[in-house]
Amino acid sequence: MAVETDVLDELRRLRTRVPRLAGSLAATVDGLVLAHDAPDTEPEGLAALTAAALGVAHRMTDAAARGEFRELLVRGSLGYIATYAAGTTAVLTLLADDRVNVGRLHLEGRRSGARIAELVDTAIGPGGGRHADRPATREGAGAPDATDRARPIGTLPVRTPQRPTHRPRPQTGG
Numbered sequence: 210m211a212v213e214t215d216v217l218d219e220l221r222r223l224r225t226r227v228p229r230l231a232g233s234l235a236a237t238v239d240g241l242v243l244a245h246d247a248p249d250t251e252p253e254g255l256a257a258l259t260a261a262a263l264g265v266a267h268r269m270t271d272a273a274a275r276g277e278f279r280e281l282l283v284r285g286s287l288g289y290i291a292t293y294a295a296g297t298t299a300v301l302t303l304l305a306d307d308r309v310n311v312g313r314l315h316l317e318g319r320r321s322g323a324r325i326a327e328l329v330d331t332a333i334g335p336g337g338g339r340h341a342d343r344p345a346t347r348e349g350a351g352a353p354d355a356t357d358r359a360r361p362i363g364t365l366p367v368r369t370p371q372r373p374t375h376r377p378r379p380q381t382g383g
Contacts, residue, residue, distance in 0.1 A: 212332035216325055217244040223321045227313055229306040231288065235325050237299055238263060243329065247304060259292055259302045266292075280315070293318045296326025 220233040224246060232247030240260030245252040267278045281292040289305045291314055301322045305314055 212328055213244050215328045217246065219321055219324050219328065220244055220246040223303075223317055227303075227305070227309070227317045229309040230303060230314070231306055232304040233321075234259070234302045234304075235295060235299055235329075236260070236302070238297075243299060243325075250304065255302060259300055262292065263300060280319075282311075282315075289314065291315070291318055293322035294326075295322040296330050299325055299329045301325055 216235045220235060223233055224230050232245070232250055234245040234247050234250075234252055234255055235243040236256035236259055237243065238260060240257040242252045242256045245255075247255065262281060262283075263278070266281045270276060270278045279294065283290040286307070288307045289303075289309060289311065291303045291305065293301045293303075295301045301318060303314060303318050
């Protein structure tokens with residue numbers, strides 16, 4: 210598949226642009242690996258954990274009333290794990306040493322996320338995967354709908370369970 214090669218090329222270019230970047234992984238929002246450049250890491254496990262972390266991060270931004278999810282940064286004693294949206298169907302996860310320039314990591318991670326989004330959306334189309342039920346365009350107009358225009362660039366349309374606006378009526382047994 211050509212998209213895998215193109216995404217892997219982008220991951221390798223990213224490693225040359227960010228000193229102290231230890232590895233990178235592009236995956237679908239469902240947790241399937243698209244491409245990886247992460248030695249000494251199990252890419253399938255990292256992709257699955259990334260998908261789980263996205264769900265939690267979205268819920269946190271919603272619960273704290275901080276708007277739409279954009280990115281996630283985790284700092285451990287030996288370095289950083291940064292996750293960036295890459296369109297509506299993919300994510301980019303970066304592993305960096307503890308002495309990385311975090312500003313540079315964010316700058317290049319956001320740029321690579323946008324480039325990977327272009328590659329993936331061209332190959333499989335926008336709105337594939339878990340969010341395939343979302344309309345990508347207005348009926349016949351070919352332009353993004355209001356939901357897509359309102360979402361900041363690089364965010365994921367992750368849905369969370371909604372509380373009912375009314376109290377459910379008790380069911381009568383019969």
